[in-house]
Amino acid sequence: MMHLRALTQHRYLLQVCLVATATTACVLVTDALAFRSLINLAWMMGLPVIVGMAANIGWDRRCFMAMALLGVSLLVGTLVGVNFTSYG
Numbered sequence: 736m737m738h739l740r741a742l743t744q745h746r747y748l749l750q751v752c753l754v755a756t757a758t759t760a761c762v763l764v765t766d767a768l769a770f771r772s773l774i775n776l777a778w779m780m781g782l783p784v785i786v787g788m789a790a791n792i793g794w795d796r797r798c799f800m801a802m803a804l805l806g807v808s809l810l811v812g813t814l815v816g817v818n819f820t821s822y823g
Contacts, residue, residue, distance in 0.1 A: 747800065750790055754783050754804045758811045766820035783808040 758779065765775055787801030 746790065750786055750800060750804060751807050754786055754807050755811045757782055758808045759815050762812050762815045762820060766816070779808055779812055780805060 761775075761778055761782075765771065783804035784801045787799075787804045788797050791797045791800050
């Protein structure tokens with residue numbers, strides 16, 4: 736019961752952490768496999784939009800979180816790519 740309340744209370748922070756973690760993993764896997772294509776852009780843009788649309792209620796909140804999570808994904812992808820992979 737306590738965990739459920741914490742999940743509902745901090746759901747926006749959890750969405751940000753989920754997208755940041757998934758983006759970090761995808762950037763590192765992409766670099767390890769040395770596979771760079773437009774598919775990378777698809778998950779980098781698609782994952783945050785899907786999470787933002789699926790995990791929120793109301794179109795204004797969905798659109799805001801989709802755009803905010805897209806910014807998180809691009810920022811984390813850039814930071815991880817430049818500092819921890821062969822991109823830099």
